[in-house]
Amino acid sequence: MxxxxxxxxxxxxxxxxxxxxxxxxxxxxxxxxxxxxxxxxxxxxxxxxxxxxxxxxxxxxxxxxxxxxxxxxxxxxxxxxxxxxxxxxxxxxxxxxxxxxxxxxxxxxxxxxxxxxxxxxxxxxxxxxxxxxxxxxxxxxxxxxxxxxxxxxxxxxxxxxxxxxxxxxxxxxxxxxxxxxxxxxxxxxxxxxxxxxxxxxxxxxxxxxxxxxxxxxxxxxxxxxxxxxxxLPPARLLIFGANDFGAALLPAAQLLGYHVTLCDARPAFAGQSRFAGADQVVTAWPHRYLAEEAAAGRIDARTVACVLTHDPKFDIPLLETALSLDLAYVGAMGSRRSHRQRVDSLLAAGVTAEALARLHSPIGLDLGAVTPAEVAVSITAELVAGRSRAAGASVRASSLKDGRGPIHTGPIHNANTTQRQETPWT
Structure with a gap:
């Protein structure tokens, strides 16, 4: 309704x-x-x-x-x-x-x-x-x-x-x-x-x-x-990195209903007109901005953080801060070699192995994405899969044509059954 x-x-x-x-x-x-x-x-x-x-x-x-x-x-x-x-x-x-x-x-x-x-x-x-x-x-x-x-x-x-x-x-x-x-x-x-x-x-x-x-x-x-x-008010999606990938992810995330903030420490990059469609554009050091938003109560368990800066001086302090918060998703762009170096740096900074297990790096589902637009699809696909899993659905990140059986599994959800989307009698 x-x-x-x-x-x-x-x-x-x-x-x-x-x-x-x-x-x-x-x-x-x-x-x-x-x-x-x-x-x-x-x-x-x-x-x-x-x-x-x-x-x-x-x-x-x-x-x-x-x-x-x-x-x-x-x-x-x-x-x-x-x-x-x-x-x-x-x-x-x-x-x-x-x-x-x-x-x-x-x-x-x-x-x-x-x-x-x-x-x-x-x-x-x-x-x-x-x-x-x-x-x-x-x-x-x-x-x-x-x-x-x-x-x-x-x-x-x-x-x-x-x-x-x-x-x-x-x-x-x-x-x-x-x-x-x-x-x-x-x-x-x-x-x-x-x-x-x-x-x-x-x-x-x-x-x-x-x-x-x-x-x-x-x-x-x-x-x-x-x-x-x-x-509820739209969940927040924070894009860190005013680059081609951030520009492609911005409208894709808004299609999913997120309130999108773009943050970059470099005014010349953050001020480009291609980011004007963001709900908010912030020029600040990413880790400081995230910490300030969390302290002000503007970050919650539905918030998504996508780290696209691909620069250790931004990435490491930002990911250290993000992994210390209760966020729905933390993802970081980079190759597998970059990921291994990133993990070593975060462990040296005191981030626990348990916290690192929540990091989606390299970011996105494996779709063979190369271009910024394709990478945006890969990231948003992983977000959708994560939201579905959080709601209790069994998600298979594979082609529907290769599957068998009904696309949506589970018995009928109505007033005479007790299933995932309803609450039982008291």
Whole structure:
């Protein structure tokens, strides 16, 4: 949903107040075009903003969204691949999608256009999160403006809105308190980590997803299911070295969503117009600048440092500083001979073997890259692989054509399974 917000202001159906419904991917399995949390808006006239599957199932989803707007109810649709029925709507890639469809309404407890307009008012560089209820017995949304600092007990407004989202008004104080604490314990890691995922909460005894029901021998309570989308301010990528390689890496890193800083101690190099596209250009000794940024709290565990200076007088003190910090990635350019000399110098400076194991040197994946543009692809490919591994994915740095089996592995991620991207019942 958050990906759609930059386009919402220009989307005519929203601007003119048309009735709309939102369709969201809440479960995935196998090879699918878009991940959990991907959304598409559908207007009452059938106009569309966004895409769920690059065309495979959109027509069927639009029809379901129009039906939801007509009867006012939410619905859940499942799409897979049918070898038996060639004309069935499904994913030719063989994956599975579970789609939650909800009409936008005006009721205080429902998902409203005003929620989306609040989201659209935040720039892409600001932190923002949306918590939506997507089980069969609930709906609505809560906007969290500062997910990085989210602590449920310290936000009265968020606590009140989340209590309404969970349907706690129908519960006694002890049960409501337990459910709220369980929700907070699972929401906080997702929100503060800037991640998307499903949180499932076991409904209190005697309730079906937070709604009081009469006991039934065959009634199986569905978990209260929350879809969490959290976006933190862009992670920083620091390029040290105002040269051809730095100029090529700069736009490539921005394509991945990084806030890019170029740092070089030489004003004549850093001041070149080809680096004007950087979010920040700094003329300073690299190791001093990095130490000052860390001391000021502007470096965190998502920060990437790419050392492209290829000059020991810059490289060694800079890498010594970088390897002493908790950074997501530290890479340095150079040949294997340069790397061996670099390692010897860092060991002599007191850098431990454990810290050196975190150094990506020579920098990048082995793609046979030679030109600055090719080296930029090699570096960004290694960054993507590293981010995927950090998220728990099994990454193979090889050609897809040489592999076997599905591209995306793992069972379907939906409200009835407990997988990597979701949090289990409490």
């Amino acid at each position: 958050l990906d759609l917000m930059p386009s919402l202001k220009e989307w005519q159906p929203a601007a003119t107040g048309q009735r709309c419904a939102v369709a969201t991917v809440v479960g995935t399995g196998g090879s699918v075009p878009r991940p959990l949390g991907t959304s598409m808006l559908v207007s009452e006239a059938g106009e569309v903003l966004g895409s769920l599957s690059s065309g495979c199932v959109e027509g069927a989803v639009v029809e379901a969204a129009l039906e939801a707007m007509h009867d006012g109810g939410t619905r859940r649709e499942f799409f897979g691949y049918s070898a038996e029925d060639a004309f069935a709507v499904g994913l030719t890639c063989g994956g599975e999608l579970e789609i939650h469809i909800e009409p936008l309404g005006s009721a205080p407890g429902g998902l409203r256009l005003e929620n989306l307009q609040v989201l659209a008012g935040h720039g892409a560089a600001t932190g923002l999160a949306l918590i939506r209820r997507v089980d069969a017995h609930g709906g609505g949304a809560v906007v969290i403006p500062d997910p990085a600092g989210f602590l449920l007990g310290q936000s009265v407004a968020s606590s009140t809105e989340l209590a309404a989202l969970l349907g706690l008004a129908s519960l006694g104080a002890p049960a409501a308190g337990r459910l709220m604490r369980a929700a907070a314990a699972q929401l906080e890691p997702l929100l503060r980590g800037g991640r998307t995922g499903l949180v499932r909460l076991a409904p209190p005894e005697g309730c079906l997803s937070g709604t009081a029901v009469a006991p039934s021998a065959d009634a199986s309570p569905e978990p209260i299911t929350l879809l969490v989308e959290s976006r």
